[in-house]
Amino acid sequence: MQTNSALARELSRHYLFCALTHVQxxxxxxSAVSRQLAPGERLFSHGERAGxxxxxxxxxxxxxxxxxxxxxxxxxxxxxSQTFAESxxxxxxxxxxxxxxxxxxxxxxxxxxxxxxAILRESFPTCLAVLAQMxxxxxxxxxxxxxxALQNSRYRVVHYLLGLxxxxxxxxxxxxxxxxxxVIAAHLAVTPETLSRTLRSLSxxxxxxxxxxxxxxxxxxxxxxxxH
Amino acid sequence: MQTNSALARELSRHYLFCALTHVQxxxxxxSAVSRQLAPGERLFSHGERAGxxxxxxxxxxxxxxxxxxxxxxxxxxxxxSQTFAESxxxxxxxxxxxxxxxxxxxxxxxxxxxxxxAILRESFPTCLAVLAQMxxxxxxxxxxxxxxALQNSRYRVVHYLLGLxxxxxxxxxxxxxxxxxxVIAAHLAVTPETLSRTLRSLSxxxxxxxxxxxxxxxxxxxxxxxxH
DNA sequence: CGTGAGCCTTGATGAGCATCAAGCGGGCCG
DNA sequence: CGGCCCGCTTGATGCTCATCAAGGCTCACG
Numbered sequence: 257m258q259t260n261s262a263l264a265r266e267l268s269r270h271y272l273f274c275a276l277t278h279v280q281x282x283x284x285x286x287s288a289v290s291r292q293l294a295p296g297e298r299l300f301s302h303g304e305r306a307g308x309x310x311x312x313x314x315x316x317x318x319x320x321x322x323x324x325x326x327x328x329x330x331x332x333x334x335x336x337s338q339t340f341a342e343s344x345x346x347x348x349x350x351x352x353x354x355x356x357x358x359x360x361x362x363x364x365x366x367x368x369x370x371x372x373x374a375i376l377r378e379s380f381p382t383c384l385a386v387l388a389q390m391x392x393x394x395x396x397x398x399x400x401x402x403x404x405a406l407q408n409s410r411y412r413v414v415h416y417l418l419g420l421x422x423x424x425x426x427x428x429x430x431x432x433x434x435x436x437x438x439v440i441a442a443h444l445a446v447t448p449e450t451l452s453r454t455l456r457s458l459s460x461x462x463x464x465x466x467x468x469x470x471x472x473x474x475x476x477x478x479x480x481x482x483x484h
Numbered sequence: 485m486q487t488n489s490a491l492a493r494e495l496s497r498h499y500l501f502c503a504l505t506h507v508q509x510x511x512x513x514x515s516a517v518s519r520q521l522a523p524g525e526r527l528f529s530h531g532e533r534a535g536x537x538x539x540x541x542x543x544x545x546x547x548x549x550x551x552x553x554x555x556x557x558x559x560x561x562x563x564x565s566q567t568f569a570e571s572x573x574x575x576x577x578x579x580x581x582x583x584x585x586x587x588x589x590x591x592x593x594x595x596x597x598x599x600x601x602a603i604l605r606e607s608f609p610t611c612l613a614v615l616a617q618m619x620x621x622x623x624x625x626x627x628x629x630x631x632x633a634l635q636n637s638r639y640r641v642v643h644y645l646l647g648l649x650x651x652x653x654x655x656x657x658x659x660x661x662x663x664x665x666x667v668i669a670a671h672l673a674v675t676p677e678t679l680s681r682t683l684r685s686l687s688x689x690x691x692x693x694x695x696x697x698x699x700x701x702x703x704x705x706x707x708x709x710x711x712h
Numbered sequence: 713c714g715t716g717a718g719c720c721t722t723g724a725t726g727a728g729c730a731t732c733a734a735g736c737g738g739g740c741c742g
Numbered sequence: 743c744g745g746c747c748c749g750c751t752t753g754a755t756g757c758t759c760a761t762c763a764a765g766g767c768t769c770a771c772g
Contacts, residue, residue: 321634343619345615346616380608391571391573391575394621397622398549401557402557406550406557407551408758409758410758437720448719456721664750674729675731684751
């Protein structure tokens with residue numbers, strides 16, 4: 257892959273790569289491959305042998321699983337400057353644990369597993385960075401398991417809306433839904449119908465105003481209280 | 485904590501500690517504390533400041549969260565020779581992400597966070613071991629999220645029963661449930677009533693035979709097929 | 713400008729599971 | 743031995759959410 261300075265700067269800002277030396281970065285990029293992904297195009301399949309992990313430069317990728325009946329649960333929506341599938345680095349038999357597919361047209365960088373592992377062996381700070389990142393992911397998983405097991409669909413929708421906001425947001429705030437509603441529904445483990453009805457009932461109660469992919473939260477504090 | 489050779493041997497068999505030098509092991513144990521835990525006794529609370537992670541030597545500990553209504557979801561049941569709460573090692577602000585409580589009377593070792601981190605800095609193989617372990621945990625989380633989002637309670641119960649078996653088990657096999665049914669139910673995110681009814685209906689269909697905490701799977705292959 | 717496809721919404725219905733309530737049975741202690 | 747507590751089971755009921763079906767809106771394309 258062609259090294260270019262914009263990319264190098266982007267890498268340096270990422271937790272996984274920021275502790276690498278200049279030489280290590282170049283080694284890594286030399287083994288990396290750029291990749292375009294169309295909407296709906298499959299990047300990898302659950303169980304497929306894995307030799308690369310990825311970074312999103314533009315667009316959006318979904319990581320998901322399917323039930324036997326073809327129902328889809330999106331485990332994660334990956335956005336620009338985020339990496340995914342790093343966990344294949346440390347498997348004895350590296351296999352992608354989910355399906356990966358483009359949601360919007362996306363531009364990716366594919367990093368080589370073996371190359372990164374070799375570099376890791378010589379960069380203890382990077383090792384720690386990976387550990388910290390995996391810890392954060394595990395936190396997210398705990399939270400997701402909790403909401404799936406203990407909370408109803410209404411809670412999940414409200415929680416999702418609040419999650420789109422700044423932590424510091426107050427009063428009346430607008431957000432744009434970051435994907436089609438079908439996608440968001442599959443992420444929240446509800447049907448599109450239920451998502452639609454939930455947004456409607458929140459509107460009817462005066463908690464939000466919703467038109468298309470714009471949602472205005474009338475009163476953030478009130479909505480936050482509403483969850484408990 | 486008193487160093488003793490049985491304990492040292494137990495440690496050496498554990499993935500987290502097996503790559504440590506003799507000296508490192510002694511450092512770690514010097515800062516470790518033994519701890520007894522009664523059934524129902526709280527070890528730590530969700531959000532509590534965390535300075536230690538743990539190993540179970542005997543008994544059973546549950547890691548769980550509670551909903552606002554007091555419903556309990558057990559995230560993990562920890563058994564002898566397993567460690568837990570390692571993820572607090574790499575948090576900026578170390579806080580336990582779940583409640584921890586004794587299920588059966590338990591004997592624990594509490595390891596000091598700072599001491600282990602210092603040792604980690606000098607043991608790259610241990611670093612890799614931690615990464616591999618966290619990767620395995622993440623796999624389990626994916627699977628759990630999938631079953632919660634995409635599968636019904638019957639599936640989860642059957643899946644749990646099959647998970648108690650050897651991977652190689654065939655034909656007619658008996659297992660002893662490893663905890664009270666209330667506990668298993670809270671682990672599977674169903675009510676005790678639903679667990680009871682599910683086992684009954686599996687019995688009625690001739691797939692299992694169930695008396696007390698003994699469950700006999702009449703035909704493992706048939707039950708495995710039954711799930712899909 | 714009309715047509716069709718895909719996404720979203722809305723309504724009617726039903727399945728699955730929690731809830732509430734009652735009864736059973738085993739183990740522990742007086 | 744008798745009584746009680748607790749865990750488990752079973753039944754009756756209702757809520758939540760998925761399913762199925764239909765209609766509207768938007769946008770791309772002829």
